[in-house]
Amino acid sequence: MKAVADTSALLSLEYMGVLDDLMNIADIYTTESVNEELKEITGFRDEKSGIAKKILLHVSDGKIKCIDAKGDIHSKNIPLNHCLALCLSAKIPVLLTEDADAAYYLGKMAAQKGIKLRTSTAVLVELIRSGKINAQSARKKLDELMKKRSWEGGIIEMLARRYME
DSSP: OEEEEOHHHHHHHHHHTOHHHHHHHSEEEEOHHHHHHHHHHTTSSSHHHHHHHHHHHHHHTTSEEEOOOSSOOOOSOHHHHHHHHHHHHHTOOEEEOOOHHHHHHHHHHHHHTTOEEEOHHHHHHHHHHTTSSOHHHHHHHHHHHHHHTTOTTSHHHHHHHHHHO
8 A cells, every 4th residue: 555644744743653553554645835834843842743753764765755746736735735736746646645624625635546545543444454553452442532633523533433433
């Protein structure tokens, strides 16, 4: 499997401790705009900063491939815009994102072009299917992510829980 991941998805996957597992079963790509956003996040002194630093190590060692898209698609959300453009130009069929607003805005366009928008919950399901983690562990990781990212009671939590069922 090949997938392009935006900042929100990369952060969620690393928060849950499954980014390494994902890289063992998939080729992960991102864009320079995501790379720059992660660098900005490292300037803070919080848990998110440490998570961003870990992700950047994967980029610097080539486990996450950082490439720019050819062409551009106009949208209000620059990082996702570039990620969708990368999917289209490099013919990568999956875009990993946790950005519900941007996914709604670009979802129809992505679907028309054959690009599947997926969240970190879909990654957990793939990791279960591949035998990398069990369902109980995946649910626990999802619960922890909801707390860490303050998504409890929100739309992302609702969608994630439905998907896990």
